[in-house]
Amino acid sequence: MGLKDIFTTQRNNAAEMKLLKGDGDSSIAVISGASYTARGTKDAGYCGGSSQALLPKLHAIYMQLTRYIQQDEMKQSERKSEIKQEISGLEAKNANIENQINNEQDKLTILR
Structure with a gap:
């Protein structure tokens, strides 16, 4: 398995497909935990594994958080x-x- 195989976007499993569909800000689970790695791999694949694209991607994730x-x-x-x-x-x-309770108690004491 070469470096190109790691960063390809054609092989998407079910979890990665879920990430692609739910890429909004609605849930922190999309950008944290195990899916954080999947998102990083996907983003690296989009920019061809370029180290120059790392800083903007990190900044985008930071701003989303x-x-x-x-x-x-x-x-x-x-x-x-x-x-x-x-x-x-x-x-x-x-x-x-x-x-109201005090008033009713006062009325009862007066009646006795």
Whole structure:
């Protein structure tokens, strides 16, 4: 097996085909773990194994990871604010119910 055989793009197994179809920013799994190696091999095959293409490819992967992290942080902050609003609403509802209970207890003590 020669160096050309390693970097050819004709031999794609099922995992690599999945990578080619799902090449978007939607999931970190596409650009991490075992698929990271498959993506590197695929990208090296596209540029003929050129070492000059390594830096732009690394930069592209770095930028993709950075975008993913930023999107994840935005989603987390949005979810945190939603949860804080839910908590404050539930606390207000709880206080209202406690007031109703106290009022009913006061009414019962007056009636006795």
